[in-house]
Amino acid sequence: MNKPRRIRRAARILLLDEHDRLLLIRFAPKDRRPFWCGVGGECDPGEDFALAAVRELFEETGLAVDSCGPEVARRADDYLTLEGEPITSDERFFRVRTQSFTPDTSGHTAIERELIKEFRWFTREELAQWHEPVFPVNLLELLALEADA
Numbered sequence: 001m002n003k004p005r006r007i008r009r010a011a012r013i014l015l016l017d018e019h020d021r022l023l024l025i026r027f028a029p030k031d032r033r034p035f036w037c038g039v040g041g042e043c044d045p046g047e048d049f050a051l052a053a054v055r056e057l058f059e060e061t062g063l064a065v066d067s068c069g070p071e072v073a074r075r076a077d078d079y080l081t082l083e084g085e086p087i088t089s090d091e092r093f094f095r096v097r098t099q100s101f102t103p104d105t106s107g108h109t110a111i112e113r114e115l116i117k118e119f120r121w122f123t124r125e126e127l128a129q130w131h132e133p134v135f136p137v138n139l140l141e142l143l144a145l146e147a148d149a
Contacts, residue, residue, distance in 0.1 A: 005078060005086050008089050008090065010043060010091045011040050011049045011052035013096050014096070014143060017100040021100070023103070024120055026119075026132070028115060035133040039060045041060070057096065062107065070095075072093050072142070073093040073142050074093070076089055077089050082115060
C-alpha cells in the first residue's frame with residue numbers, strides 16, 4: 001500500500017518590477033531537465049502563508065518587505081520536490097511590486113546554492129515562448145489574474 005503524499009504548504013511570490021517583468025529562478029537538478037520558477041518555498045511549521053512569503057522573498061533574493069500584499073491565487077499539484085519527495089502542494093501566491101534589482105543569494109540554503117543557476121526578469125511575451133520549462137505551467141494565467149485584482 002502506498003504511503004499518502006505529504007501536504008507541502010508553500011508561499012509563492014509573483015515578483016514584478018517597474019517594467020512589469022517577473023523575476024524567475026533557473027534550477028538545474030542533476031536528475032531532470034533545468035526549469036524556471038518564481039520566488040518562494042515551504043512554510044515553516046506553524047508559519048502562515050503570508051509570513052512565509054515575506055521570509056522566502058528575503059532568503060531567496062535579499063529583498064526585505066513588511067508584507068507581500070494580498071493572496072492573489074491558490075493552486076494544488078502533485079510533484080516531486082528537488083529532494084525527490086513525492087508531495088501534494090498547497091501553494092498560495094502573493095504579488096509584490098519592486099524596482100528591478102540583482103538578487104542577493106547570501107541567504108540561500110546548501111541545496112539552493114547547488115541547484116540555483118540564474119535569476120532573470122521575464123516579460124510576459126518572453127515567458128510565453130521560453131525554451132525551457134516554467135512552473136507552474138499556468139504562470140501566465142496567474143499573472144493575468146493578479147492584473148485584474
